[in-house]
Amino acid sequence: MQISLxxxxxxxxxxxxxxxxxxxxxxxxxxxxxxxxxxxGWNVLRQISVNICISVGMTLVVLTAGIDLSVGSxxxxxxxxxxxxxxxxxxxxxxxxxxxxxxxxxxxxxILTGSLLGWFNxxxxxxxxxxxxxxxxxxxxxxxxxxxLWTEGFPITGxxxxxxxxxxxxxxxxxxxxxxxxxxxxxxxxxxDQTRFGRxxxxxxxxxxxxxxxxxxxxxxxxxxxxxxxxxxxVGGLLVTSRLDSAQPNAGTSYELDSIAAVVIGxxxxxxxRGSILGTVQGAVIIGVLNNGLVLLNVSPFWQxxxxxxxxxxAVIIDKSSAKGE
Amino acid sequence: xxxxxxxTKRFSGVTALDAVCLEFQAGKVTAVIGENxxxxxxxxxxxxxxxxxxxxxxWYKGNPVRFASPRDAQDxxxxxxxxxxxxxxxxxxxENIFLGRxxxxxxxxxxxxxxxxxxxxxxxxxxxxxxxxxxxxxxxxGQQQVVEIAKALLIDSEVIIMDEPTSAISESEVEVLxxxxxxxxxxxxxxxxxxxxxxxxxxxxxxxVVLRDGKSIESGEMQGMTHDNxxxxxxxxxxxxxxxxxxxxxxxxxxSVENLCLKHPExxxxxxxxxxxxxxxxxxxxGIFGLMGAGxxxxxxxxxxxxxxxxxxxxxxxxxxxxxxxxxxxxxxxxxxxxxxRKKDGLVLGLDVRTNxxxxxxxxxxxxxxxxxxxxxxxxxxxxxxxxxxxxxxRQTARNLSGGNQQKIxxxxxxxxxxxLLMLDExxxxxxxxAKNEIYKLILQLADEGMGxxxxxSELPEILAISDRIxxxxxxxxxxxxxxxxxxDEILKAxxxxxI
Numbered sequence: 031m032q033i034s035l036x037x038x039x040x041x042x043x044x045x046x047x048x049x050x051x052x053x054x055x056x057x058x059x060x061x062x063x064x065x066x067x068x069x070x071g072w073n074v075l076r077q078i079s080v081n082i083c084i085s086v087g088m089t090l091v092v093l094t095a096g097i098d099l100s101v102g103s104x105x106x107x108x109x110x111x112x113x114x115x116x117x118x119x120x121x122x123x124x125x126x127x128x129x130x131x132x133x134x135x136x137x138x139x140x141i142l143t144g145s146l147l148g149w150f151n152x153x154x155x156x157x158x159x160x161x162x163x164x165x166x167x168x169x170x171x172x173x174x175x176x177x178x179l180w181t182e183g184f185p186i187t188g189x190x191x192x193x194x195x196x197x198x199x200x201x202x203x204x205x206x207x208x209x210x211x212x213x214x215x216x217x218x219x220x221x222x223d224q225t226r227f228g229r230x231x232x233x234x235x236x237x238x239x240x241x242x243x244x245x246x247x248x249x250x251x252x253x254x255x256x257x258x259x260x261x262x263x264x265v266g267g268l269l270v271t272s273r274l275d276s277a278q279p280n281a282g283t284s285y286e287l288d289s290i291a292a293v294v295i296g297x298x299x300x301x302x303x304r305g306s307i308l309g310t311v312q313g314a315v316i317i318g319v320l321n322n323g324l325v326l327l328n329v330s331p332f333w334q335x336x337x338x339x340x341x342x343x344x345a346v347i348i349d350k351s352s353a354k355g356e
Numbered sequence: 357x358x359x360x361x362x363x364t365k366r367f368s369g370v371t372a373l374d375a376v377c378l379e380f381q382a383g384k385v386t387a388v389i390g391e392n393x394x395x396x397x398x399x400x401x402x403x404x405x406x407x408x409x410x411x412x413x414x415w416y417k418g419n420p421v422r423f424a425s426p427r428d429a430q431d432x433x434x435x436x437x438x439x440x441x442x443x444x445x446x447x448x449x450x451e452n453i454f455l456g457r458x459x460x461x462x463x464x465x466x467x468x469x470x471x472x473x474x475x476x477x478x479x480x481x482x483x484x485x486x487x488x489x490x491x492x493x494x495x496x497x498g499q500q501q502v503v504e505i506a507k508a509l510l511i512d513s514e515v516i517i518m519d520e521p522t523s524a525i526s527e528s529e530v531e532v533l534x535x536x537x538x539x540x541x542x543x544x545x546x547x548x549x550x551x552x553x554x555x556x557x558x559x560x561x562x563x564x565v566v567l568r569d570g571k572s573i574e575s576g577e578m579q580g581m582t583h584d585n586x587x588x589x590x591x592x593x594x595x596x597x598x599x600x601x602x603x604x605x606x607x608x609x610x611x612s613v614e615n616l617c618l619k620h621p622e623x624x625x626x627x628x629x630x631x632x633x634x635x636x637x638x639x640x641x642x643g644i645f646g647l648m649g650a651g652x653x654x655x656x657x658x659x660x661x662x663x664x665x666x667x668x669x670x671x672x673x674x675x676x677x678x679x680x681x682x683x684x685x686x687x688x689x690x691x692x693x694x695x696x697x698r699k700k701d702g703l704v705l706g707l708d709v710r711t712n713x714x715x716x717x718x719x720x721x722x723x724x725x726x727x728x729x730x731x732x733x734x735x736x737x738x739x740x741x742x743x744x745x746x747x748x749x750x751r752q753t754a755r756n757l758s759g760g761n762q763q764k765i766x767x768x769x770x771x772x773x774x775x776x777l778l779m780l781d782e783x784x785x786x787x788x789x790x791a792k793n794e795i796y797k798l799i800l801q802l803a804d805e806g807m808g809x810x811x812x813x814s815e816l817p818e819i820l821a822i823s824d825r826i827x828x829x830x831x832x833x834x835x836x837x838x839x840x841x842x843x844x845d846e847i848l849k850a851x852x853x854x855x856i
Contacts, residue, residue: 224726226718236704244716245684
């Protein structure tokens, strides 16, 4: 037994989070007969697709050794702007002007909102050399406050079938949110793996000074990363709003924590330079399955939080000790 | 007071100190003299307990001692004042002086009154009329130094080691420091004084010890010694490296620099570089020598566009005036910089060899906007072969390679940009002899192919071995320009700061 474990050690290390996920699924499946059903499977995937959107952006930010605490608020504001424009359009009584928004127009406006907030994060961080923690913490509050102002504290509902299709519809037997988050994953994997931008993100996280001396425009890349994180949070906001047929003023509260958890469980180093999108996807799936399993097993919500915390701790400890073993 | 016998210290195969013997006497100032890399700081770190692992014996007041930690050495009475001061800026003078040795009342709380009183006494003794409650961040560097000395006096240190104490302070502060040292001498302390500024040593020191290449060469009374005397003892090695034959130089310079100035990042009235002017020709190797803090690295960084907001003066490349706002601009114009700290600035250690080599040159391996693995591999493998980089594969993480091979990766990534002017900052620091020679050969070959080369080094033999022309810097000035056959004495004389 000892010998065989040693032989397979590299393989175990490489696929440790996949193995953990498999074990988790088997355990929950044994304890609950509702887990391994097709309906539940799609349910889990649909639930995690929002977190995947956000976490993909978060991964890029963390790879540059930064952090984005504002994603939850950015998600809420982007969703609320899209919903508000769709429902009410823009009315300027003074000029006797009314601009109505199509579903497509509202979606574009939502994503632009997220991008703009993200760009602002990046600009503040690079222009004033602010720690990302501080700049995005400020944005967390600002964007939440703007959401409250925009919605006046009430949910914006009744958005119409063609908008809610985004979060609830199916295409070729697969829920639309899964298509969307899957597409985002595919494109960012390509971006990180096959383009200059991706390479520079890894280089900046590994050694900012070496990247600068190699002629990399650090500020431009960083601003790009935060803008992308904001845009992806906005996509998450559109999915949430569309699924609920309602933009809640307090949507996305503490989503940044689930997304940081997914990034960390996925093996991305918080000090930057090391990690991957696919790792984060695994992390998000682990959290999603865990949430789903704990609900199916009727574990009290209070205990659910404790268990989730312990899983995060374990994941990072295992990752640290295996990194040392290399 | 303190005597070291046959101290030997090795760092993974490299001998930093080789059977060093020396002695420091009470009531005397002993100057420790030597070039960069002669072993001064290693020796001081052993004496102050930073390196507990060495061969040989240290005697203190006639007893054999072996310090396990800096704290251990301090408790015995040996204090060191480092070039970079070790004070905590947002604590007061009192809090800093008593850090780790706080006085407490019988209730276990801090006895602030007693500590404040004692600090006041120490500051009085050192003639620093400042409240003990002042934050250290509000003090000038010279005053901070006095606080460090007060810290040493608090624990009744008998031996006080000062490493380049005057390198960062003004002339009037130097005078204050010298008065304090004279007082300490009277109090029968043994002072160990490390400095490059020979004038200071003649003024202050009673005795000297010369270190060269990790060996103690000579010690004795300062009286009767002359500048030239001491420099000869510092250098004194047989020059066995083959000097380069100066090749053909085209009359038009590749790079010409006129009145280049660099403002200090904080003290904006001061300049880190003062009116530097020089040229580098095509195929010429220009060596820049200077001691620590002479401004060598800043010069290369400024040329590379790293400090564009603080720079003034003219830079011409191929007779065209250029202004580089960022390293990106400089690279595009044909400049390359191999930085001094290759682990931090030269490489991204966590990435593999291939990725490091292609980092400066990703545009050339793109196909339809996407990076081509095949092109990247062939680029990396070309340099792995050309420069004989010893690595298990192009996918090996840079961190796992030896210093020499890491440096070859840095050279590769710059050669891949086909630069016109290659700037190298301490290109062979911490590299074994074989790799060193390979790198020298490569530099000479590149020059023969017409590249202009600017090498900064603090190792005289290196400068002499490969330069066609030698520029000497001291305290931000270009002090002289010497031909390749200059003597080591001449170079060192121009490098030693004249101000005191």
